[in-house]
Amino acid sequence: IAALYVVPTPLGNLGDLTRRAEDVLRSVPWVACEDTRHSAPLLKQLGARAKTLPAHQHNEHEAAARIVDKLRAGEAVALVSDAGTPGISDPGARIVAAVRAAGCKVVPLPGACAATTALSAAGLADEHFLFHGFLPSKAGQRRQALAELAGHACALVFYEAPHRVLDTVADMAAVFGERTLVVARELTKLFENIDSLPLTVAVDWFQADPNRQRGEFVLIVSGAPPGDAGGEGERILRLLLDEGL
Ligand code: SAM
Numbered sequence: 001i002a003a004l005y006v007v008p009t010p011l012g013n014l015g016d017l018t019r020r021a022e023d024v025l026r027s028v029p030w031v032a033c034e035d036t037r038h039s040a041p042l043l044k045q046l047g048a049r050a051k052t053l054p055a056h057q058h059n060e061h062e063a064a065a066r067i068v069d070k071l072r073a074g075e076a077v078a079l080v081s082d083a084g085t086p087g088i089s090d091p092g093a094r095i096v097a098a099v100r101a102a103g104c105k106v107v108p109l110p111g112a113c114a115a116t117t118a119l120s121a122a123g124l125a126d127e128h129f130l131f132h133g134f135l136p137s138k139a140g141q142r143r144q145a146l147a148e149l150a151g152h153a154c155a156l157v158f159y160e161a162p163h164r165v166l167d168t169v170a171d172m173a174a175v176f177g178e179r180t181l182v183v184a185r186e187l188t189k190l191f192e193n194i195d196s197l198p199l200t201v202a203v204d205w206f207q208a209d210p211n212r213q214r215g216e217f218v219l220i221v222s223g224a225p226p227g228d229a230g231g232e233g234e235r236i237l238r239l240l241l242d243e244g245l
Contacts, residue, residue, distance in 0.1 A: 012189035064098035089133040118184035118218035128154035136225040174245025186215040
């Protein structure tokens with residue numbers, strides 16, 4: 001029986017496509033793509049002759065059924081998202097679950113992922129981390145989500161879009177207080193920047209230079225200091241009550 005290969009693609013630097021990923025994309029007859037138009041240039045550049053099929057968040061059930069049919073017919077399928085690792089703040093989980101439930105094999109390839117790339121250069125002392133990905137876009141829900149994370153004594157890893165980064169960092173400062181923030185921007189790209197700063201000055205830092213709000217972001221906040229979880233909780237509760245949440 002053929003397998004579903006879960007294939008990470010570069011975050012911005014084409015050199016980050018692994019040799020194994022290249023081999024798989026060149027050899028499979030089908031590539032399931034988050035966005036077929038987005039992935040077409042990469043496949044073309046590799047000289048891959050695979051046919052593409054759409055596998056985005058709005059058709060994951062249908063896509064899963066089609067992929068299972070292909071696998072049962074003995075045809076291997078690769079799964080790619082627009083950038084990085086499928087299933088990490090990207091579609092893929094339902095497809096993987098359906099393929100395994102159908103008794104077919106899933107083969108994950110290691111590769112590019114913004115969260116682990118940022119963590120590798122964050123230099124935080126926390127031994128553990130919690131990957132949260134995207135926060136809710138509505139302010140109230142975002143603050144509540146942050147408040148629920150405030151007691152964790154591990155680094156907190158977030159993805160954020162450029163138009164929301166300032167609001168999100170302001171909420172982080174309000175909810176977490178004094179922590180270290182690592183801003184990993186445009187990883188693997190021309191304007192890559194990795195900065196560590198006290199969360200309390202982060203809003204001013206972002207406002208001091210509009211370029212600092214441009215591009216793609218991973219935000220990492222250091223964990224709650226030992227023994228601080230109680231006081232922090234009370235402060236957050238007050239903040240949420242003030243906000244009428
Ligand atoms: N599946 C991807 C992965 O493995 O990292 C993540 C996909 S998610 C839809 C896109 C988010 O990942 C962006 O909004 C940003 O927060 C983060 N991201 C992707 N590429 C990045 C980069 N080059 N630098 C910093 N963050 C990046």
